[in-house]
Amino acid sequence: MSRPPGRKQENHKISRELFVLTYGALVAQLCKDYEKDEDVNTFLDRMGYGIGVRLIDDFLARSAVKKCRSYSETADMIAQVAFKMYLGVTPSVSCSNTAGNEFSLILDKNPLVDFVEELPAERASLCYCNLLCGVIRGALEMVQLAAEVTFLQDRLKGDAVTEIGITFLRKAEDRKHKR
Amino acid sequence: MSRPPGRKQENHKISRELFVLTYGALVAQLCKDYEKDEDVNTFLDRMGYGIGVRLIDDFLARSAVKKCRSYSETADMIAQVAFKMYLGVTPSVSCSNTAGNEFSLILDKNPLVDFVEELPAERASLCYCNLLCGVIRGALEMVQLAAEVTFLQDRLKGDAVTEIGITFLRKAEDRKHKR
Numbered sequence: 001m002s003r004p005p006g007r008k009q010e011n012h013k014i015s016r017e018l019f020v021l022t023y024g025a026l027v028a029q030l031c032k033d034y035e036k037d038e039d040v041n042t043f044l045d046r047m048g049y050g051i052g053v054r055l056i057d058d059f060l061a062r063s064a065v066k067k068c069r070s071y072s073e074t075a076d077m078i079a080q081v082a083f084k085m086y087l088g089v090t091p092s093v094s095c096s097n098t099a100g101n102e103f104s105l106i107l108d109k110n111p112l113v114d115f116v117e118e119l120p121a122e123r124a125s126l127c128y129c130n131l132l133c134g135v136i137r138g139a140l141e142m143v144q145l146a147a148e149v150t151f152l153q154d155r156l157k158g159d160a161v162t163e164i165g166i167t168f169l170r171k172a173e174d175r176k177h178k179r
Numbered sequence: 180m181s182r183p184p185g186r187k188q189e190n191h192k193i194s195r196e197l198f199v200l201t202y203g204a205l206v207a208q209l210c211k212d213y214e215k216d217e218d219v220n221t222f223l224d225r226m227g228y229g230i231g232v233r234l235i236d237d238f239l240a241r242s243a244v245k246k247c248r249s250y251s252e253t254a255d256m257i258a259q260v261a262f263k264m265y266l267g268v269t270p271s272v273s274c275s276n277t278a279g280n281e282f283s284l285i286l287d288k289n290p291l292v293d294f295v296e297e298l299p300a301e302r303a304s305l306c307y308c309n310l311l312c313g314v315i316r317g318a319l320e321m322v323q324l325a326a327e328v329t330f331l332q333d334r335l336k337g338d339a340v341t342e343i344g345i346t347f348l349r350k351a352e353d354r355k356h357k358r
Binding site for chain 2: 012013014015016017018019021022023025026029030033047050051054055058062085086087088111115131135
């Protein structure tokens with residue numbers, strides 16, 4: 001109880017519950033502000049984008065990871081290092097197409113909805129965790145990777161798992177170089 | 180990199196930066212919604228109250244602390260266990276009156292403002308972290324302790340430290356019993 005504040009204070013580790021409840025308060029506020037679910041989803045994604053753009057520096061500094069050499073490595077990094085670091089869970093990753101630029105992050109358990117029973121009937125189209133998509137998109141953009149990030153399945157909507165789809169958008173020049 | 184998800188997933192520990200940035204997005208949204216700083220402060224406090232009311236169960240379960248026998252013990256518990264658990268820092272605690280029901284939590288460093296440079300000039304009365312006051316108030320109320328919780332000093336406003344004041348409100352019956 002009486003150990004003095006010291007080095008351990010700077011390890012940046014916290015329990016996630018205050019975050020999860022604060023996120024819930026943010027979504028509730030946006031639902032008050034915007035009538036349409038689509039508008040809330042868009043706003044959460046945009047807000048997340050702004051967060052991702054700033055979070056990437058922290059991630060690179062704290063994880064000390066090397067440059068990824070493939071989309072597959074990048075997807076693994078997001079799931080196994082970033083999700084673990086910021087949400088305390090590790091989604092499984094699978095590649096969803098032969099071109100190798102579409103990936104799914106599958107969350108058996110989504111800590112962000114820990115305190116959410118279910119979506120209210122009038123909010124059936126809400127992507128409650130859409131902030132995460134924006135965060136991933138924003139962070140990837142800062143390491144020169146354009147991507148589309150969306151929820152493909154959501155346990156809050158009755159799906160068996162929660163699935164985030166990441167599609168890396170290849171640039172025309174990239175394709176040319178690879179041929 | 181390839182360790183399977185397992186027991187460690189459930190330790191609930193995360194890096195706080197995503198939380199800190201998400202909190203910033205919440206405050207920014209409220210500043211859009213409410214013109215007056217006082218209204219934002221009130222709203223943050225109320226929102227925090229709702230969070231504290233729900234967070235207390237998590238805190239009691241996770242910390243496995245025993246019942247506090249004095250206001251002083253309670254203030255220490257908030258600083259040394261709860262702040263450490265949910266924000267990763269340990270404020271110092273001092274009692275501010277002879278009656279022994281007023282306490283100050285002093286934060287040399289407030290992680291919630293990690294990404295905040297300074298308050299905009301037009302938001303000089305904003306209590307940026309007022310959510311915390313509400314959280315403490317709500318959580319205390321659930322263990323039958325009424326309290327007033329406010330920011331007394333704030334580094335964001337140029338003060339040397341950030342100081343949260345907690346005044347436990349004694350009930351008339353309590354006083355009677357103690358005599």
